[in-house]
Amino acid sequence: MAILTVLWEKWIEFKHEWFKITVTAMISPILYLITFGIGMGMDKMVDGHPYLEFLIPGIIALTTMNASFNAIGMSLNVQRLYERSFDNVLASPTPLGQYIIGQMIGGSLRGLYAGCLILGISFLFGAAIHVNVIFFVVMLINGMAFSALGVMAAIISKTHADISRFSTFVILPMTFIGNTFFSLTGLPVILKMLVQLLPLTYASSLLRQLSYGEGVDWLSLAVLVAYTVVFMLIALLRINRSKNL
Amino acid sequence: MLEIINLGKTFQNKKVLDNINFKVEKGEFFGLLGSNGAGKTTIIRLISTLLLPSKGKIRLDGQEISRNSVELKQKITTVTQEYTLRGDMTVTEIMEYQGRLYKIPKDQRRKATKELLTFCGLMTHRKKRVRELSGGMKRKLMLCRALLPKPELVLLDEPTVGLDPFSRRQMWDLISGLNRQGMTFILTTHYMEEAQLLCNRIALIDEGCLLEIAPPLEMIKRLGVIAVDVATAAGIKREFFQNKELAIAYAANLNDPFTLRETNLEDVFIKRLGRGID
Numbered sequence: 063m064a065i066l067t068v069l070w071e072k073w074i075e076f077k078h079e080w081f082k083i084t085v086t087a088m089i090s091p092i093l094y095l096i097t098f099g100i101g102m103g104m105d106k107m108v109d110g111h112p113y114l115e116f117l118i119p120g121i122i123a124l125t126t127m128n129a130s131f132n133a134i135g136m137s138l139n140v141q142r143l144y145e146r147s148f149d150n151v152l153a154s155p156t157p158l159g160q161y162i163i164g165q166m167i168g169g170s171l172r173g174l175y176a177g178c179l180i181l182g183i184s185f186l187f188g189a190a191i192h193v194n195v196i197f198f199v200v201m202l203i204n205g206m207a208f209s210a211l212g213v214m215a216a217i218i219s220k221t222h223a224d225i226s227r228f229s230t231f232v233i234l235p236m237t238f239i240g241n242t243f244f245s246l247t248g249l250p251v252i253l254k255m256l257v258q259l260l261p262l263t264y265a266s267s268l269l270r271q272l273s274y275g276e277g278v279d280w281l282s283l284a285v286l287v288a289y290t291v292v293f294m295l296i297a298l299l300r301i302n303r304s305k306n307l
Numbered sequence: 308m309l310e311i312i313n314l315g316k317t318f319q320n321k322k323v324l325d326n327i328n329f330k331v332e333k334g335e336f337f338g339l340l341g342s343n344g345a346g347k348t349t350i351i352r353l354i355s356t357l358l359l360p361s362k363g364k365i366r367l368d369g370q371e372i373s374r375n376s377v378e379l380k381q382k383i384t385t386v387t388q389e390y391t392l393r394g395d396m397t398v399t400e401i402m403e404y405q406g407r408l409y410k411i412p413k414d415q416r417r418k419a420t421k422e423l424l425t426f427c428g429l430m431t432h433r434k435k436r437v438r439e440l441s442g443g444m445k446r447k448l449m450l451c452r453a454l455l456p457k458p459e460l461v462l463l464d465e466p467t468v469g470l471d472p473f474s475r476r477q478m479w480d481l482i483s484g485l486n487r488q489g490m491t492f493i494l495t496t497h498y499m500e501e502a503q504l505l506c507n508r509i510a511l512i513d514e515g516c517l518l519e520i521a522p523p524l525e526m527i528k529r530l531g532v533i534a535v536d537v538a539t540a541a542g543i544k545r546e547f548f549q550n551k552e553l554a555i556a557y558a559a560n561l562n563d564p565f566t567l568r569e570t571n572l573e574d575v576f577i578k579r580l581g582r583g584i585d
Contacts (some may be wrong), residue, residue: 151408
């Protein structure tokens with residue numbers, strides 16, 4: 063099954079670079095935790111919870127997003143435009159749908175790994191957050207959504223710089239305004255509507271509710287799954303129809 | 308086995324291939340020759356579905372090839388002109404990945420990997436990452452990778468570029484041996500000696516158009532089997548003759564130094580593509 067082949071490839075990638083991958087996944091989130099959690103908001107309360115407890119699910123959401131997107135988007139971009147090794151995959155009898163699903167699962171596992179690292183560090187910071195199985199499932203689905211976005215971005219990109227631009231214009235803004243560092247309660251209506259268009263908003267919201275010990279917001283989960291499916295379909299369509307990949 | 312029907316390809320309103328038609332039979336060694344930018348690589352990339360045609364069809368065993376033709380693509384492998392290897396993988400991992408992509412059973416892919424790497428002298432480098440290999444080694448690895456699934460059709464786009472003469476001949480032995488066992492090859496190359504030695508038939512391509520398809524010897528015979536190179540003050544002048552006697556008679560009247568030799572495919576290439584020096 064081609065999905066297993068892609069997962070094997072992602073495992074080899076991880077096996078060779080695990081130290082760099084681990085360190086890279088931790089740097090930004092730790093800086094966010096120190097800057098926003100400890101430096102600026104240790105004594106603040108948001109929505110009736112200490113700011114650190116509000117912040118950590120957002121940081122986990124953005125960490126899974128970044129790790130998954132980079133694991134797939136950046137890697138596939140290099141394979142396609144620089145190493146050209148994607149040519150060999152494209153010429154092989156690998157069903158392209160399975161290839162994309164494999165990338166999504168591989169990317170989401172990398173996201174889960176990075177998210178778990180931050181979760182562990184958060185406990186060291188003394189955060190009192192509830193974690194259950196659904197919490198990890200949400201991390202995985204969030205990872206799948208952004209891995210699919212990574213495939214889409216890598217396939218659409220025409221140069222190496224394009225994927226960096228995509229990251230700057232799409233991923234970076236989402237990192238800061240995707241319901242991660244501040245509450246949406248007091249936002250102006252237009253900004254709130256804009257934020258609600260972002261998939262990360264739903265991942266942050268879901269993880270936050272779960273970490274507070276509240277139930278699952280099925281609507282948010284459905285929106286996140288819908289984004290995943292849409293990104294996957296766009297990537298599949300593009301990979302199938304593009305005359306000059 | 309392979310049928311190219313009215314194939315055309317346009318890049319940003321520029322026609323790079325126009326109305327290409329040819330058939331390659333099973334077990335044939337078919338060459339595509341042409342100058343740089345003639346469209347040879349585009350044909351290879353279209354057959355391997357890396358590009359999709361702007362018009363026309365490509366059929367393998369009577370069925371049209373598309374990106375999702377899983378069963379048809381199982382029969383084809385490609386050695387591309389550029390290195391298309393993952394730099395972070397080791398030699399063994401590259402072969403393992405290929406075996407998995409082509410669904411080759413574990414025992415079979417390990418056995419074939421060992422045989423191919425040993426033949427190409429890469430066995431001692433099997434634990435090295437691709438980025439640590441020399442250009443020649445990468446080229447050999449790409450050929451090993453293409454042969455691993457024992458495909459019915461192998462597309463070779465300048466497969467021996469960067470190889471030393473010994474390794475090149477080693478590759479020729481390997482692929483001509485496989486061709487004798489029934490494997491079909493399509494080759495693009497700028498080494499005329501390679502094309503003449505390996506190919507049963509050759510297609511001459513110029514500026515995206517097919518000029519001629521014939522066996523290399525037939526092309527040579529048509530031009531004249533004996534060549535006389537005359538070193539004139541204006542440069543080398545070349546004449547072709549149907550037999551040695553005619554060539555000798557011509558040479559007897561020459562005042563300039565000359566060389567009498569057998570015509571080769573390079574002469575045909577230069578003459579047919581209009582880039583002769585005379």
